[in-house]
Amino acid sequence: MDLSQHLNETQVQAVEHTEGPSMVIAGAGSGKTRVLTFRIAYLIHKGISPFNILALTFTNKAAREMKDRIGDLVGETYSRNLWMGTFHSVFARILRIESELLGYPNNFTIYDTDDSKRVIKSMLKERLLDDKVYKPNLVLHRISMAKNNLLSPEAYLNNATIQKEDIQSKKPELGVLYKEYQKRLFRSGAMDFDDLLFNMNILLRDHDDILYKYQDKFRYILVDEYQDTNFSQYLIVKALSARFENICVVGDDAQSIYSFRGANIQNILNFQRDYDNVKVFKLEQNYRSTPQIVEAANSLIRQNVEQIKKDVYTQNPDGEKIKLTSAISDNEEAMNVAYSIFHLKNTKRAHNRDFAILYRTNAQSRAMEDALRKLNIPYVIYGGLSFYQRKEIKDLLAYFRLVVNTDDDDALKRIINYPARGIGATTMDKLNAQAASMDQSLWWLISQPGKLQSILGKATINRINGFVDMIETFQKLVESKDAYEVGRTIATTTGLLREMNNDKSVEGVSRYENLQELLNSMKDFVDSALEEDDISLPSYLQDIPLLTDQDDEEKNKKDSVNLMTIHASKGLEFPYVYVTGLEENLFPSMLSIGSRSELEEERRLFYVALTRAEKEVHLSFAQMRYKWGNLNASEPSRFLSEIDMQYVDNQTATSHIQAREPRNKPTEKSIKTDWKKKNLRPVRSASASKNEGTTTLAPGNTVRHERFGKGKILMIEGYPPNQKATVDFETAGRKQLLLKFARLDVIS
């Protein structure tokens, strides 16, 4: 294996240093994945069994890609036996094996955030707590933080500082809610995301033999994106690696962007204190981007105080300067981006998939989508609602969940009356109260004869029995049929598919298609399985809640422009990157400008955004942005003035960036009329100005297009050079044309 053929000197050293603790500080685009890949291949090459290697990544996608590449290097027979995946998925796998020690069933359900929120809501209702004080999101966040810091409900309640805090913030019941929440999940045989880490810790802490077993198993441990690990993850890694200390962590403190979910940047900053004789490798040569991008990113990140010193450089050839543009409104910003992509596709012969549009919040995707649709540019959105979070999908999955784990109360509540079976709110209230008083799951209560007579009427009991019978039939099916067959049977016999099919609205059709797509994916799961794979429904269901949009193969395959938040772009790279919405209170977010550390995290986020790009970065901001249907004035982001301007081609009036003084802010009304006026203003056509120099185009003009024929201009939008005309052609119909490309001759 000739490493030097594929790697630079530092990279080779990092790969070959296999024994003892090491840390690789990898600047953006410095070939971090390459090092990890070769390191694992190298270990296997040296004779280490893949069963003894644990590699923890940040996303499933990263794991899958790395596994594929390792497979190319050492053969698939080896790579498939690696323990490689996200923290959550690897530990879920271990917990399923060891679940009995913790009192959970091995087919425990994994609750996603949506499920957790439902549990919180129903608790608040039963306890008559005001959900405006105890906002479900806040309660959940609080519980999550506790778990990430390994605070059990008891410890939470006994901690004087925390109790004082909760009382001061007028939420004294938080600890009780935490305890109750945990009890409910346990009774339901369910773990939320944080439980997967929390329980893994408990498992290793309380069972020496198990700890020993996994320490012995995972003799070589690699952790990717170490800067984004939280305390809980940190402890697990520490425990597992304690015996052999063959641990290699890889990360970049400058790209730590997940503190809001408990990630602790100190984990990477302090790594050298946690182990003796840590070997540190710094990868500083960037292979991804042009010097302009690298230097601009460097100049930005220098503003941060907290960081490991490093000097990222590149030997790549010069590229374009970073382009900075301003737009009147968010919609215009989006149109500019779309036109620019349209233009670059032509001039650089780029593919749709070479482009990424990044933004700070998911809500910003809408304007971008509209703009891309107008120009017929195909796109995919990552993030927001993933496929598995759609209501119709969750409903069908809830049936699966209940069949696999009947104690799953949340699943039962979700579907016992969907489609409608005459088991309504009153009945459910009674059942809930009864089950809670006996500390049993709902299924326990309804599935055994004789337990309901005292609280419910005869007709209702019959309906409930019908439901129980149906679920039990499905359970029998699971024993003999594969996931797809069971899934299809459930979708049809429950009437779910029929219900969707009856709805002929656009949304209804799409819901029906989504269900079909889920069934297709189950078929695919069954068909593509290897001989020894488990193709049962429980097996199919296991990791579903841990999948995200990024794992959608279909999406990845398409040649489409990529839309996502900057967070979601972490670890990815694209030739052309648009970073949009660079405005104060949006990026940096309004909620983060209060403290230095949060502001630094926003800056790191911007750093991540810039360093995704290989060839070109386009930055933009809007002077007005819609928020909840209203236009609001906005100012350029402070981050723009922090980039060294020698790398930037500033196409905005300089006053926008340098002068912080708010200019005369136009009112909403004046902007609207102003905007309208500009739309209607006669404009010069690109061809006209070239050829005749004097002709102007305006709405109402009749024009001729060489392909579409005669037509009438309805509207002209945007600003030069990106003006667009909507033309109603006599034969070709209504078209939208870019004036700088379309050759229009004025007839009258």
Added chain:
DNA sequence: GGTGTGTAGGTTTTT
């Protein structure tokens, strides 16, 4: 017990 309508409130970022 099911269904439709009005309105209040909500946006960081996600495994």
Added chain:
DNA sequence: CCTACACACC
């Protein structure tokens, strides 16, 4: 702007 939930009616 959109969604989720409360309330009123069938």
